């Protein structure tokens with residue numbers, strides 16, 4: 176049995192493209208519809224209720240394309256909205272936190288794991304809980320890095336300025352004997368070169384993209400919902416902010432041309448921030 180409906184993937188901006196690239200690599204026949212809420216990024220500093228509301232709005236928008244599955248490719252939104260989204264749609268919904276935690280548990284030998292993420296993700300303690308559910312003996316050090324997402328949204332991945340900001344932000348982790356660092360924000364793999372240089376070669380960087388795509392693949396396979404091999408998918412991208420900037424970052428990251436539709440939010444409360 177095959178199901179040709181798309182996979183819906185969402186994030187506050189371009190970060191979820193790190194998951195999209197992995198989904199396309201692992202399951203090239205699946206059609207992706209992606210929403211980057213670049214008009215309202217970053218989500219990290221926002222109150223949880225607002226992130227839940229924004230996530231619901233994006234899911235409502237994407238549901239008109241009748242997806243067979245939803246991936247919340249945003250740690251901040253996964254931390255606060257995953258359960259609520261699961262309760263309002265009738266398709267499987269996965270987030271990026273449990274997959275990231277599993278990948279970290281798989282990687283660590285010392286049992287000391289660092290997590291970097293947005294203020295919202297760190298405040299939620301969702302990674303810590305996910306890691307401890309898997310292994311209560313794990314030691315966890317969490318650090319919020321609020322300067323990283325704006326760098327990525329500007330497309331500023333490799334400049335010397337970016338490296339200095341990354342290095343400065345990660346200074347508090349220097350004293351901690353971790354061997355594994357979770358990139359607990361889907362934007363951070365864009366900065367992995369600088370992050371890797373800052374923490375040194377002894378620390379394994381973990382991003383949830385690979386494990387999240389694998390979880391998706393398992394669910395589709397076990398429920399008989401993989402796309403057939405018959406057609407090559409035409410992916411669709413939506414963003415609520417600057418379309419030229421989104422397109423340029425997306426095409427650079429994915430290494431291919433994309434079909435982008437700009438979305439103007441028509442919801443009255445937007446613009447009050």
Ligand code: DGL
Pocket residue numbers: 186187188190191216217218219220248249250251252293296324359360361362
């Ligand atoms: N990429 C998102 C995350 O994984 C959100 C970043 C933000 O908008 O602050 O947390």
